[in-house]
Structure formats: C-alpha cells, structure tokens
Amino acid sequence: MTLVYNPGKEKVEVGDNIVILDRGDGRGVLVQVIQISVPELPGMLLEIVRREASAKTPETYGPQEISDYKRAVEGTKYAIARIMMEVKKVGNELVFEKWRGYVPSRNADYKHISPSEVIGALRKRRFEVNKQ
Amino acid sequence: MEDYREILASKVQELLESKVQQAKVFAPIARLEDYINDFETYSPDEEELAEEQGELSITAGASSLRELPLVPAEERVPVAAVDSSVAILGESNVGVFAAFRCAIVYNDGRLPQRFEYIAHITEASRDAYTKLRSLLSPSALHKMRSPTCSLDRLVYRFMNVIERLAQRYACTQVKNGVVLWDGALTRTKETGTDVFRESIELATKHGNSIVAVSKKTRLRLRTGEKLTTMLEGKDKAFAVEVESLLPDNIKRDLMGKVYVVKFTGDGFPFRVDVAPKEGDCLLPLRRLISSVSFIHGYPEPLAEAHMQAYFTRSEIVALQAYVKDRYSLREIDSFDVRIHVLGPFGVRP
Numbered sequence: 362m363t364l365v366y367n368p369g370k371e372k373v374e375v376g377d378n379i380v381i382l383d384r385g386d387g388r389g390v391l392v393q394v395i396q397i398s399v400p401e402l403p404g405m406l407l408e409i410v411r412r413e414a415s416a417k418t419p420e421t422y423g424p425q426e427i428s429d430y431k432r433a434v435e436g437t438k439y440a441i442a443r444i445m446m447e448v449k450k451v452g453n454e455l456v457f458e459k460w461r462g463y464v465p466s467r468n469a470d471y472k473h474i475s476p477s478e479v480i481g482a483l484r485k486r487r488f489e490v491n492k493q
Numbered sequence: 494m495e496d497y498r499e500i501l502a503s504k505v506q507e508l509l510e511s512k513v514q515q516a517k518v519f520a521p522i523a524r525l526e527d528y529i530n531d532f533e534t535y536s537p538d539e540e541e542l543a544e545e546q547g548e549l550s551i552t553a554g555a556s557s558l559r560e561l562p563l564v565p566a567e568e569r570v571p572v573a574a575v576d577s578s579v580a581i582l583g584e585s586n587v588g589v590f591a592a593f594r595c596a597i598v599y600n601d602g603r604l605p606q607r608f609e610y611i612a613h614i615t616e617a618s619r620d621a622y623t624k625l626r627s628l629l630s631p632s633a634l635h636k637m638r639s640p641t642c643s644l645d646r647l648v649y650r651f652m653n654v655i656e657r658l659a660q661r662y663a664c665t666q667v668k669n670g671v672v673l674w675d676g677a678l679t680r681t682k683e684t685g686t687d688v689f690r691e692s693i694e695l696a697t698k699h700g701n702s703i704v705a706v707s708k709k710t711r712l713r714l715r716t717g718e719k720l721t722t723m724l725e726g727k728d729k730a731f732a733v734e735v736e737s738l739l740p741d742n743i744k745r746d747l748m749g750k751v752y753v754v755k756f757t758g759d760g761f762p763f764r765v766d767v768a769p770k771e772g773d774c775l776l777p778l779r780r781l782i783s784s785v786s787f788i789h790g791y792p793e794p795l796a797e798a799h800m801q802a803y804f805t806r807s808e809i810v811a812l813q814a815y816v817k818d819r820y821s822l823r824e825i826d827s828f829d830v831r832i833h834v835l836g837p838f839g840v841r842p
Contacts, residue, residue, distance in 0.1 A: 402811070404807040407805045407806075408807055411801075414797075418603045419603065419607045419801055421607045422501065422502040422609065423506070423609070424613075426815065426819070427609065427812065427815050431811040433769075433811065433814070434811040
C-alpha cells in the first residue's frame, strides 16, 4: 500500500504502525511502513535542472502564497507499507481481525498506533485463535 | 512616461482580478501534457495569419540570395531578453483558470526577473482585457472594443498583452543595447501597428535596437523549399536579407527588416526581424554576436528567458492546489466528451 503525505504536516517513519480507516464504512487496515521515498513527480527533474542551471535566483513578482504550494508539492513523500491486519470500528473501539483482502477507499482517516497497541491486538487475536 | 515595472508588478494582477465572477467548482485539466506552455507554439493570431497568407514565398531562387557576413562587433553591449508562457490550469463552471508568466533576462549580471499571474478568465474578463490592452496604446482606447472571441482564446489574448508589456519594460531596462524578443515583428489583428510603433519608439528612446528571433517560420523559396532548411549546412555566420524579396501584401505588415540569420557557424538559421535604433540593421546583429553566447545558434539569454518563464508540470500541480484554496472551489473531474464517445481511440496514448 502506498501512502502519499506532506512531511511539513505529517510525520511518518519506517516501522510506524498506521490504521487507515475508510470514512464511509468504518472498516480499514492496519499497515506497517517499510520504506519511505520521494515520488517521481512529472516536471520535478526540470525544476531541479532549472534551479541548477540558473546562476542566480530570479526576482519574482506575483502572489507570494504560491511558493508555499510549490514547496508542498516538491516536498511530497510517499511511504510503502505492508498490510498487517484488518480493522473494524465498533463504537469507539478498534477491533483487529485477520486481513481478508479488504482495501479502504482513498476517502479515509489515518491514525498512528503505538507498538504496544499492535502487540496487544496480536496477542488478543492469537488467544482467540487458540481458543477456537 | 509609463512605469512598466509598476504595471507588471501590480497593475496587471489588479486588472486580472477586477470584476471576477465567483466560481463554485474547479475541474483541473486531466492530462497535464495537454496544456500549452510556450506562447509561440500556439498563437491564435499567428494561426489566423497563416490561414490567411499561407506560406511566405520569396520571389527568388537559392542562387540570388545574398549572404551578408556577420563579423562580431568590437564592443559588448547590454542585452535584455524577454519570453513568456501560459498554462491552462483547469475549468470552472463559468470560465477558465490560467497562469501567466513572463521573464526578462540580462547579460550584465543583473538578476533575471519573473512576473507571475493567476487569473480566472470569464465573460466579465473582456472588460479587463480592453483595459489591459489600453496600457499598450492609451491613445487608441476610444477605438477599442471588447474582444468577441471564445474564452479559450481570450486566455491567449491576455498572454499576448502581458508579453507585449514585458517587452516594453525590457526596452527601458538597458541603454544603447539590444532587446531580444521571441517571435516576429509582424503586425497582426491583435498586435497592431500602434503597439509595435510605440514599443520601437521606446526602445529607440533608450538607444536600443530590437531583435526578434523566431523559432518557427513560413518563409519558403519559390521552389517550395524552406529557407531556413536550405541555409542550414553553411558553416559561417551570416544574414540574408529577405524583406525586399517578399510580396507587397506581406511587406506592409512588417514592422522591422526581415532576415534569415545564422548567428554561429555551427548553429541553426532563424528568421530574425530587426528594428534598429539607427539605419544599419546588421550592426545590432553584430553587437549581439559580440555580447552574448549562443546555444545551437540561438541567443542564450532568450533560451534562459524561456527556461525561466516555463511552467513545469509540478508547478502546475501546485498552482491547481493554490487556485482551489484561493477561490474556495469544490474540485470535480474534468469532462471530455471525446473519451466517452470515442473510447480508447479518443485519447492520445
């Protein structure tokens, strides 16, 4: 699974556990980040070439806010994550289950989960499996 | 005298934002490669002219062309180069969002300058266009009428006016030098004699000559051979004067002297229009050769101005996000009927 994010607003590290919960059906997946990279955005190479080729930064006149948007696009990163478990929202609780191939839509919420929560969920599931 | 820096830095954006119609939705263009960036690659006026005039055949064969050698002048003069570009960002429910940018590059160590604009072109923008156009020729204001073209074309008309204003500004930024323009000095419906005359007068007032270089030309020999292609193999710098060989109906639209020039022995030939500050047209070309470097025979400051003015695709993505936030728009998918009715044969691979 690929997560695209703005490092200026969100912090993602390799090893992070994230719950991606579809806003529509309250169902989602628990993923673990295994790799972080920068996307091959079209035109980005040209932008870098232009910057390197110009000996001087140009004097620019225009809406100042645009540069924030350009920085956000240039700074965009993506994280590759592997799906570990399926998640269901029951009331205010997150219930972790075996993943059966479900993938949430892009209209989703993201929540960082601590390792202890993940371990707790895995133990609980193992206990339930043993009980069966 | 007009302060063109002030006009470019604030007045243009002010006019672009005056009487803007409020949009509700924004459909960013689906295929980023579809937008036209370099104004020269698509100019509605140039297209109309090409439709009307066809190819420009000169009344001579290859043997009668006189090659005038171009020896570098023994002086370095200041040079300013201008280029501009336009990017269609997407459509709203009432118009088109576009971004414009013009760049001016100097050879005297000054920083390049870029002027950027974002505009929502709607029916209400026609009035803004007339006001903007009047900045180029205030005396002709009473004769001006709102353009009746489609909104898609109006975007390019705005681009043209912005580029002409940047050219005026560049004419005032160097003294006793050369101002490089992208394109030709040919009068069109959109850029009339008045606009060219005032620009040339302004350049002359500052002791400057205008040299306009076209990457695209319709000049052909009477045999049908393209003039620039025919001169490609020669390995020396020279100019061929072609204006006197052009038909009269073409000549009357020319605002400068037309040459085909090879600036360097190993470069490509280009159509070059010259409006000299004094009589001699070859002197500005010789001064240019001694003052700037060339990339495949193309003046480097013009290539750099193009690079500075160009919108990269990642910039377009950023500008689309800016437009969505700035105008509080709801994003929708763009609709292209071709995809629906022609299926996979309706889109480019």
